[in-house]
Amino acid sequence: MALRFVKTAALAAAISLSAAMSMGAARAAEGEVHIPPAGFSFSGALGTYDRAELQRGFQIYKEVCSACHSMHLLSYRNLRDIGLSEAEVAAVAASVQIQDGPNDNGEMFERPGRASDRFRSPFANPAAARAANNGALPPDLSVITKARNGGADYIHALLIGYAEPPAGLTLAEGMHYNQYFPGHQIAMAPPLSQDGQLTFGDGTNATVDRMSRDVSAFLNWAAEPELETRRAMGVRVLIFLAILGGLTYAVKRKVWADVH
């Protein structure tokens, strides 16, 4: 019986695997370029976030990316999760002006942000964003690592992937060559172009690779803030199920003992 059970389980696994592989194959066909894995602290099945890295990543988002990219699904209060204190969160929120209203006179007004406010978007609407960016829409970054093949690895690769176009390739007006962008022509100018472009609060040397890594990690956290809780719970659930499975199987053996 045990043998047969193992075989059935193997078959079920094979079926899921084939299904998964056909998905994977379908995806591989889409991305023509190989994305180098960046080896993040959260990359493995049990990996966790590095809070210092996330904080540096947030600094980069705030000082560089947020000029064009919104993150409208996040609130300032979420920053508590990357290790900012309540006072720091309040200060970050208060440093931006948020539109509120209407007031008693029926007018909209601006006020300093609060922890409960969503991240302020750089543009009022997508049309305004396009108008300011040469017709290209900078995507919202809230779930960007879930929305791209390769996730954080892809974002990291993209940020360090700017290069001179190969001979013979003429770039369209306002476009930039990028090794890892599908089609290689991207409207975004290299956002992190030189070492020391900004100064990290924790004194980390701000190389382009470091900055790209940190902001990719931050974006991964933004897309999957539940990742650590999820994995920790997963370990506990699997341990529980393994014990329950052993017990159930023992009961099953006992119950069936008199049949065989």
Next chain:
Amino acid sequence: MAGLHNSEFANPVVRWIDQRMPVFTMMQKEYGTFPTPRNFNYFWNFGALAMINLVIMIATGIFLAMNYTAHTSLAFDSVERIMRDVNYGWLIRYVHMNGASMFFIVVLVHVWRGMYYGSYKAPRELLWMLGVVIYLLMMATAFMGYVLPWGQMSFWGATVITNLFSAIPLVGNSIVTLLWGGFSVDNPTLNRFFSLHYLLPFVIVGVVFLHVAALHITGSNNPLGIEPKGPQDTLPFHPYYTVKDSVGIVVYLMVFAVLVFFAPNYLGHPDNYIPANPLSTPAHIVPEWYFLPFYAILRAVPDKLMGVLAMFGSILLLFVLPWLDGSKVRSMRFRPIAKWLFLLWTVNFFVLMWAGGKPAEGVYVLISRLATAYYFAYFLVLLPLLGKIERPLPLPESISRPVLRGGGPLPGAATAQPMEKA
């Protein structure tokens, strides 16, 4: 005591209820003492697994609906709010999302088992057909559920699938407009999909009830495909199969947990985390994996109407499978030719699944066409033909004899082989 059911239960409360409404007697009869063939292998777990999965989907779905907003401008954000702000929202949503995949894995194995061991043959034709109805309802439910997060794949999947109906001559376009409630997939479409996505699972529950009711009239098939000849061939369902199902359930939950906790988006498509944009179609539209074989059949046929007919036909064909298969022998263990042709059909099904995920160009089209041809040929040519020409192996006398003789599972090799090949 006229009018009261003659209850055998001692507990006074149970007895009082049972005399007036014999649910306990019924449960005892259908799930307690129900005589079940003693030689089930673990493939017979998958019916119970499907039942559990349905319960999980309905439970998580009800709680998701408490926080979901069916409006084009709010749907995407409301799903992300569930993921971020609702307590354990991420867990409930990921269980529901991956639960759909688990449901199809479980049901496909269940169907495969029915086909391999000939469970669809007389007298279980109606039981089988009810199963096909459940499968169709599941596909409709899954399709509409996938639309609800209102990502790019939701939107374009809905557009492509609803447009299938435009292939119908004369009234096609009117039907599509009716489905949409407008001139494109838009808010009315999202709203009705939400309504139907909530409704259909309960219809499935109803059909499952009929499916089980029919099963308990004919009794279960078994790996040998021969009917039990007496009490020596059966075991009471409880505790033998309740405990055996429990083992399967725990293993199933472990696979489920690995998906939910460690690879929740593995079976999904990243494009569905991009909010729906009616002005831009993603480069490669791919349905969820469980639709890929049928998607491949659709694309294999160069004509629009014929493609749609082939796709629906490939599933509807299952309804008449009991009459296409002319062999009197149920289990493929005793059908030397059909066994291999069916295993080839199984491989072919995976080929279709693989091809459905590839772009519709070049060699993929050729492969899809060959695989589609074999898919239909198996049902329409090979099975009817084999009924006439195949010489089955001698059947065992009864279930208990081979089982008891060896003291272990019978033809171990015979069961093992097909599993590995599949």
Next chain:
Amino acid sequence: MADTLAPSSSPPTTGGPHAPADGTKRDFLKLVAGSFAAVGVGAIVWPFIHSMNPAKDVLALASTDVDITHVAEGQAVTVMWRGKPVFVRHRTAKEIEEAKAVPLSELRDPQTDQARVTREPWLIVVGVCTHLGCVPLGQKSTDPRGDYGGWFCPCHGSHYDTAGRIRRGPAPLNLAVPEYEFRSDTQVRIG
């Protein structure tokens, strides 16, 4: 599942070929496995229940700022806080005096006026009747304010005084005082 949940020691009722040779061992195993499964089911139920509690964004919105610059003496404003009305009333000297003059023995829910305000003219209470949750009248000068000059609940006739205390009618408690602080002379943060 049902089997493991309800550990039963009854042997199969029909067709059970043999009685178990080591019945106690099986029963103990069943009990352990059954308890384990029961714990598992219990653990599964909690996330579902907890998902119905207020979500994080709902909890985060738990404070409201009110500008009281333009609320003249004798006037009142109603602001929304956690989906409920909050009454902010600029009391007159006479109203304050009335509120202070009431002996505690006359009150159903004894509380002094001082205990219910932080700055004397400003009374801030949750505008929800403690009987069954209606919004009492009395914010507008044209509203009936009941027999004690505060608020009057039209649903079941509860009368509140100028400190928001229950004086007559079915309501058991005074109007609740929310947590609030004066951030400046003109700004109050509720919650």
